[in-house]
Amino acid sequence: MAIARTGVYVDDYLEYASTLPAELQRLLNTIRELDERSQGMINQTRQQTKYSLGISSQNSRKGYNGEDDDVGVEKLRKEIEGTQDNALSLCTEKVLLARQAHDLIDSHIKRLDEDLNYFAEDLKQEGKLPPDEPAILPPLPILTAPKPEKQRGAYGTPQSRRFSYRDREWDRERDKDSELMPPPGSHKKEFPVPVDTDQPIDPNEPIYCVCHQVSFGDMIACDNENCQGGEWFHYACVGLTPETRFKGKWYCPTCSPQFRS
Secondary structure (H helix, E strand, O other): OHHHHHHHHHHHHHHHHOOHHHHHHHHHHHHHHHHHHHHHHHHHHHHHHHHHHHHHHHHHHHOOOOHHHHHHHHHHHHHHHHHHHHHHHHHHHHHHHHHHHHHHHHHHHHHHHHHHHHHHHHHHHOOOOOOOOOOOOOOOOOOOOOOOOOOOOOOOOOOOOEEEHHHOOOOOOOOOOOOOOOOOOOOOOOOOOOOOOOOOOOOOOOOEOOOOEOOOOOEEEOOOOOOOOOOEEEHHHHOOOOOOOOOOOOOOOOOHHHHOO
């Protein structure tokens, strides 16, 4: 009887999962398109920034401060800000789509686990499976990053490499391409630090960023002390790279409208 019902479980699950490949393909294709668009905007911003710095540096060396150049630089600055906002919106949309894909896969895995449990119970009732035999293998331990610190000090950041732009000046040398460095004495890499795999996941581990995930990789702090958007943000989630250069303060997508002049 249990063997006969196996076909029912299989048929039901195959029908349930039949649309999964197409749905995942659609989400991933959209993410790729958004990534290409946002990367193009980031590259455009990088070139515009270099051009703007070149004008300022050239005028400074010549002791010339032309009004036309000032107007042009200000116009370019506003264009850069607009492009950054658009790129940030695209990156936020990518994160949301990625979460949709994750939830979609997770729901199918849970359904498969349920069907396996039902089938195992049928086998146990017919004596074809020991009563204490688990229906499915236990889940593998998940590597997690150590709990980040919430305190903001001179380098009061979550774990791994993090940067608060209030503590950093913009490099104005036109051809200098120095990387953003971690706090002195810190040489951590740009991926989560694994911990003991036997350690259970801490349900109280703080979450950050627009993606509502734990601390990992390079992150930047919002300069709004009362930030409600996530406080710290992963570079990739807000369209930043370690080569990105900023002047002054940086605000997250939630806080930026409050401080936009």
